[in-house]
Amino acid sequence: MNAPARPSPARPSPARMSPAWADAALAAALFAVDPVGLRGVIVRSGAGTVRDRWAEMVRDLLPADAPVCRIPLGIEDDRLLGGLDLAASLAAGRPVVQHGVLAQTDGGVAILAMAERIDAAAAARLAAALDHGEVIVERDGVALRLAARLGMIAYDEGLAPEEQPPAALVERLAFRIDLDVVASRTALDAAHDRTALDQARDRLASVAPADPDIVEAVCLVAARLGLGSVRAPLLALRAARAHAALRGGLTITAEDAAAAARLVLAWRATSAPAEPEADAAPPEADNAPDAPPDVQDRDEDQDPRDGETESAAPTDTVVEAIQAALPDDLLSRLSLDDPPRGTAAQARGSGDVAKSARRGRPMGSRSGSLRAGARLNLVETLRAAAPWQGLRGGGVAAGRIQVRPADFRIRRFVQRLEATTIFAVDASGSTAFQRLAEAKGAVELLLAKAYVSRARVALIAFRGAGAETLLPPTRSLARAKSRLAELPGGGGTPLAAGVEAAVLLGQAERAKDHTPLLVFLTDGRANIARDGAPGRAAAETDALAACRNLREAGLAAVFVDTSPRAQPDGDRFAHAMGATYLPLPYVDASAVFGLVDGLRAARR
Amino acid sequence: MRVAYPFSAIVGQDEMKLALLIAATDPSIGGVMVFGDRGTGKSTAVRALAALLPPMKAVKGCAFHCDPKADAGRCHDDCQRDKQRGAARTEWIATPVVDLPLGATEDRVVGALDLEHALTRGEKRFEPGLLARAHRGFLYIDEVNLLEDHLVDLLLDVAASGENVVEREGLSVRHPARFVLIGSGNPEEGELRPQLLDRFGLSVEVTTPTTLGDRVEVVRRRDTFDRDPKTFGAAWAGADAEVRDQLLAARAGLAAVEIPDSVLETASKLCMAIGAEGLRGELTLMRAARALAALNGEPAASDRHIRDIAPMALRHRLRRNPLDPSGSTARIDRAMSDLFDA
Numbered sequence: 001m002n003a004p005a006r007p008s009p010a011r012p013s014p015a016r017m018s019p020a021w022a023d024a025a026l027a028a029a030l031f032a033v034d035p036v037g038l039r040g041v042i043v044r045s046g047a048g049t050v051r052d053r054w055a056e057m058v059r060d061l062l063p064a065d066a067p068v069c070r071i072p073l074g075i076e077d078d079r080l081l082g083g084l085d086l087a088a089s090l091a092a093g094r095p096v097v098q099h100g101v102l103a104q105t106d107g108g109v110a111i112l113a114m115a116e117r118i119d120a121a122a123a124a125r126l127a128a129a130l131d132h133g134e135v136i137v138e139r140d141g142v143a144l145r146l147a148a149r150l151g152m153i154a155y156d157e158g159l160a161p162e163e164q165p166p167a168a169l170v171e172r173l174a175f176r177i178d179l180d181v182v183a184s185r186t187a188l189d190a191a192h193d194r195t196a197l198d199q200a201r202d203r204l205a206s207v208a209p210a211d212p213d214i215v216e217a218v219c220l221v222a223a224r225l226g227l228g229s230v231r232a233p234l235l236a237l238r239a240a241r242a243h244a245a246l247r248g249g250l251t252i253t254a255e256d257a258a259a260a261a262r263l264v265l266a267w268r269a270t271s272a273p274a275e276p277e278a279d280a281a282p283p284e285a286d287n288a289p290d291a292p293p294d295v296q297d298r299d300e301d302q303d304p305r306d307g308e309t310e311s312a313a314p315t316d317t318v319v320e321a322i323q324a325a326l327p328d329d330l331l332s333r334l335s336l337d338d339p340p341r342g343t344a345a346q347a348r349g350s351g352d353v354a355k356s357a358r359r360g361r362p363m364g365s366r367s368g369s370l371r372a373g374a375r376l377n378l379v380e381t382l383r384a385a386a387p388w389q390g391l392r393g394g395g396v397a398a399g400r401i402q403v404r405p406a407d408f409r410i411r412r413f414v415q416r417l418e419a420t421t422i423f424a425v426d427a428s429g430s431t432a433f434q435r436l437a438e439a440k441g442a443v444e445l446l447l448a449k450a451y452v453s454r455a456r457v458a459l460i461a462f463r464g465a466g467a468e469t470l471l472p473p474t475r476s477l478a479r480a481k482s483r484l485a486e487l488p489g490g491g492g493t494p495l496a497a498g499v500e501a502a503v504l505l506g507q508a509e510r511a512k513d514h515t516p517l518l519v520f521l522t523d524g525r526a527n528i529a530r531d532g533a534p535g536r537a538a539a540e541t542d543a544l545a546a547c548r549n550l551r552e553a554g555l556a557a558v559f560v561d562t563s564p565r566a567q568p569d570g571d572r573f574a575h576a577m578g579a580t581y582l583p584l585p586y587v588d589a590s591a592v593f594g595l596v597d598g599l600r601a602a603r604r
Numbered sequence: 605m606r607v608a609y610p611f612s613a614i615v616g617q618d619e620m621k622l623a624l625l626i627a628a629t630d631p632s633i634g635g636v637m638v639f640g641d642r643g644t645g646k647s648t649a650v651r652a653l654a655a656l657l658p659p660m661k662a663v664k665g666c667a668f669h670c671d672p673k674a675d676a677g678r679c680h681d682d683c684q685r686d687k688q689r690g691a692a693r694t695e696w697i698a699t700p701v702v703d704l705p706l707g708a709t710e711d712r713v714v715g716a717l718d719l720e721h722a723l724t725r726g727e728k729r730f731e732p733g734l735l736a737r738a739h740r741g742f743l744y745i746d747e748v749n750l751l752e753d754h755l756v757d758l759l760l761d762v763a764a765s766g767e768n769v770v771e772r773e774g775l776s777v778r779h780p781a782r783f784v785l786i787g788s789g790n791p792e793e794g795e796l797r798p799q800l801l802d803r804f805g806l807s808v809e810v811t812t813p814t815t816l817g818d819r820v821e822v823v824r825r826r827d828t829f830d831r832d833p834k835t836f837g838a839a840w841a842g843a844d845a846e847v848r849d850q851l852l853a854a855r856a857g858l859a860a861v862e863i864p865d866s867v868l869e870t871a872s873k874l875c876m877a878i879g880a881e882g883l884r885g886e887l888t889l890m891r892a893a894r895a896l897a898a899l900n901g902e903p904a905a906s907d908r909h910i911r912d913i914a915p916m917a918l919r920h921r922l923r924r925n926p927l928d929p930s931g932s933t934a935r936i937d938r939a940m941s942d943l944f945d946a
Contacts, residue, residue: 037830077707094720120793124747125706131647136705138712138734141719168793171642209831212824219820228812229643233823238830379719380711386722387774401723478791 018186027175029192032061033200033242035151038174042154045179061197067108083139102129103146115165116158123166140379174235176267200245210252217318226271236264254318258325380409420456420509424502426522427463428493441589462498464491465532495526496542506555523563524570547576607833608655610840615822623806624653629854629895634805635785644810646788654701664693667732668739700741717773730777735768738783748787749796805888807920854898861894862904877939880921888917
């Protein structure tokens with residue numbers, strides 16, 4: 001390729017090119033150098049000209065014969081993984097195998113649109129293909145192992161913070177670029193062309209293994225950014241190698257590592273890098289407690305290597321170079337209120353299970369009739385018909401296969417009717433801590449038997465000026481535990497906001513075909529109005545209105561009155577909601593659990 | 605064929621490696637469940653183990669590669685007859701490690717009517733599935749918590765009985781299917797069905813390496829492997845061969861390992877102290893301790909072995925108490941220090 005026109009990817013030379021676009025262009029080029037090794041790119045962007053231009057750029061940089069396939073959302077296993085080609089099999093009278101999209105994309109790039117809506121099951125299949133570079137098919141009488149060495153481009157079009165591509169996928173892809181912040185006039189052309197990329201791809205295998213200092217520096221920076229998985233430093237090293245190959249080098253320099261860290265590590269950060277003097281105690285104590293001595297040992301043991309001066313740089317210098325290349329706004333991005341990318345993405349998991357429930361998961365097939373909407377499982381139907389061909393005078397020899405209605409096998413899907421219990425807990429005042437703790441206990445008790453009862457649980461806390469979703473609907477006990485470790489408490493009682501938040505969440509759950517049950521734990525002493533202003537009268541009016549909304553929304557609710565003495569307020573709100581009213585002055589987790597469990601059983 | 609990452613080149617993860625070796629030494633322990641975060645090398649370890657397992661002797665031509673020595677386990681008729689006549693020919697085959705991939709359909713798991721044969725020749729022939737292929741070997745399910753429920757049901761039944769009974773499409777086939785079940789999954793992706801969890805003899809929790817030195821080593825080795833798997837594999841072949849020899853010696857010595865009554869008593873006390881239900885806990889403790897002694901080349905199991913394997917044998921058998929914030933491992937540790945350090 002032409003000599004590095006751009007000294008550092010952090011500061012692109014064309015003045016008008018936006019830095020975000022420069023990063024995106026570099027990520028595109030590096031990905032095109034080694035799509036299989038780097039696994040892929042997450043592209044934060046809605047559909048639009050900038051995204052199209054970026055995708056076009058990637059396509060131009062990939063080898064001319066590399067397949068680029070789209071994987072539509074909700075693709076079925078027989079198309080994704082492969083299986084029996086029914087039409088061809090019937091025509092040929094013998095099983096004909098069809099390859100799935102993953103195998104067809106071998107040697108190329110798969111594009112996932114709306115990656116934030118991919119469910120856990122599909123994500124696991126994609127992840128397995130990325131990990132092993134092959135697809136194992138055990139479907140419909142077909143057993144195959146097919147090469148599927150590919151990279152993926154995942155379009156993340158999510159709007160809300162909880163709408164993110166599944167963590168299993170996010171973890172494995174090297175880059176994440178944000179094109180939403182790129183104005184289309186700043187998205188200029190790439191600095192590379194296909195010839196340069198072809199050369200870089202040829203050179204890739206000859207790039208020498210990364211120097212120990214570089215490996216250490218990348219691992220150290222990853223640890224400082226709070227990255228637990230070793231995939232992050234591994235991907236960063238591969239990106240550094242691609243960067244070296246792209247600029248025409250045969251050794252990985254500190255600059256290569258810095259560019260790679262900027263693109264691969266920075267967006268995953270869950271903690272800000274510590275200052276150099278804080279080395280002795282990196283922020284994530286459990287990640288790298290032994291770090292400094294180890295690093296120093298290495299430095300003393302090793303003779304300075306000859307060869308390129310950059311590659312002989314001691315770890316510290318490399319670390320400095322990498323940290324200098326990290327985006328300046330890393331810290332401010334981390335301090336934002338929404339959870340760090342990594343955790344939010346990780347926390348996702350089990351919500352996905354429910355998503356696939358909407359359409360229902362395949363669950364074998366059973367005999368049945370072809371009613372409207374029923375889907376025939378042809379392979380199983382043929383299997384059922386096959387033994388009788390001799391008697392019926394059919395079979396391939398006879399030129400036709402005789403299938404009778406009794407042979408029909410219908411695909412079955414499970415519709416998981418999951419109940420979502422939404423706890424809305426009054427976190428105000430002095431009893432807040434206990435109420436929250438007991439609500440948390442009830443949440444965990446429910447989740448402990450969640451697998452059996454197919455229950456999902458969410459927790460909303462309301463206090464001070466408003467309501468906050470502490471735990472979005474989940475089935476994972478592990479997730480709930482980590483999210484509920486810290487419970488905020490204190491302040492006034494914005495009952496209206498709490499009810500409203502619960503109704504919104506309840507409606508959202510119902511839209512996903514879950515059955516919501518709202519459980520309020522409060523003493524009903526509303527004193528913060530809907531607009532956040534204090535004052536009992538306004539607060540009560542607003543709360544009553546919110547309660548009536550709940551009733552109109554047709555959501556089932558329980559009102560657990562936690563005030564020391566039962567009082568008319570609580571009863572009034574419960575009545576307005578159409579909720580079951582239950583005074584429970586001494587809330588305890590088991591009682592709440594028993595109550596909810598009993599109610600759910602009754603409703604089933 | 606892809607070259608697997610060498611087992612002995614895995615940095616740390618000692619508990620997982622030990623559990624896999626124990627399960628390979630004594631298949632009756634009932635398999636291993638590996639829980640862990642992403643990127644901790646769960647499936648790498650299982651695939652590495654597969655590459656390391658010694659070959660086994662099987663009846664030649666038997667679809668279920670059944671054991672020439674054992675007459676138990678109803679295989680198909682020819683095989684039975686040959687064995688009775690002493691005419692069964694044998695061959696050495698690689699110990700099967702079968703992947704149960706996500707998206708697998710029921711017919712491929714349990715086996716089904718061979719469609720091609722049925723349609724073209726009108727013959728009713730059974731086409732064995734993954735369970736048959738895994739007989740006498742390992743069945744590996746990655747992301748086991750994402751496995752479809754109806755497949756979990758099938759597995760539970762077969763794992764309990766050691767026999768796969770197929771009654772479909774006019775076929776009536778039963779064949780032995782005894783395998784070591786290895787599962788891996790990330791608890792964040794959802795809980796595992798308790799009945800299935802209970803099937804696993806051992807469970808281990810893997811985490812990412814905690815020290816920077818280890819992490820650097822993991823990354824360096826993996827990077828070297830990815831660049832040139834063959835050379836890297838060759839460099840570790842000697843170390844892997846040692847592990848294989850250790851495994852073979854352990855299998856040979858397993859039956860001779862003594863289990864003193866005092867050790868059984870310790871196992872029972874430990875199970876009672878932590879409230880593990882049923883006898884399965886004690887049985888697993890005993891077998892795992894015996895396998896560990898055999899792996900170490902020791903003549904008898906001791907309390908020390910119990911102590912070493914108790915967390916992996918019992919961790920998943922505790923009745924979960926969501927209100928007790930301390931995890932299962934901590935509860936076992938507590939019970940053990942009460943028992944041993946008193």
